Amino acid sequence: xxxxEYISALYACWPCESETTPEAIALADDAVRxxxxxxxxxxxxxxxxxxxxxxxxxxxxxxxxxYLRAIAVDPSSVEAHEGAAHFYDVVMSDEQRAASYFAEFQxxxxxxxxxxxxxxxxxxxxxxxx
Numbered sequence: 001x002x003x004x005e006y007i008s009a010l011y012a013c014w015p016c017e018s019e020t021t022p023e024a025i026a027l028a029d030d031a032v033r034x035x036x037x038x039x040x041x042x043x044x045x046x047x048x049x050x051x052x053x054x055x056x057x058x059x060x061x062x063x064x065x066x067y068l069r070a071i072a073v074d075p076s077s078v079e080a081h082e083g084a085a086h087f088y089d090v091v092m093s094d095e096q097r098a099a100s101y102f103a104e105f106q107x108x109x110x111x112x113x114x115x116x117x118x119x120x121x122x123x124x125x126x127x128x129x130x
Contacts, residue, residue: 001031001034003031003034003035003038003040003041006027006030006031006034006035006041007031007040007041007044009027010024010027010028010031010041010044010048013027014048015048015051019051019052019053020048020049020051020052020053020056022056024048025048025049025052025056025057025058028041028044028045028048028049029045031044031045032045032066036073037073038073039070039071039073039074039077039079039080040070040079042066042067042069042070042073042080043066043067043070043077043079043080043083045066046063046064046065046066046067046070046083046087047063047083049062049063049066050063050087050091060091060092063087063091064084064087064088064092067080067083067084067087067101068084070083070084071084071101076108077108078105078108078109081101081102081104081105081108082101082105082109084098084101085098085099085101085102085105086098088101089102
């Protein structure tokens with residue numbers, strides 16, 4: 001499979017009303033092994049790990065590491081910074097850490113983005129300099 005095919009296959013098995021299946025996690029693992037320089041695939045893997053059952057062999061720390069890997073691969077990836085901001089804010093309840101990723105996201109995102117709607121508290125923290 002090429003990168004686009006992996007992305008399509010992952011979207012096809014995306015959990016809508018249930019948890020991530022072990023097969024989807026395995027596919028995400030295969031995808032990042034095949035395309036380790038794809039920030040999109042790293043972000044998708046992090047998202048799928050977050051949505052997995054407690055029995056998933058990966059932890060939330062592994063999900064966070066996916067976003068950090070995506071940023072390392074492409075420091076200008078809007079999706080990676082947005083994913084990290086959301087992960088640290090909502091999942092890990094670490095507003096300070098989230099604020100740094102959100103600030104990067106704010107600087108990278110298109111002007112028409114809805115970030116201030118999606119992350120209003122982080123926007124306040126960044127604007128106040130906290």
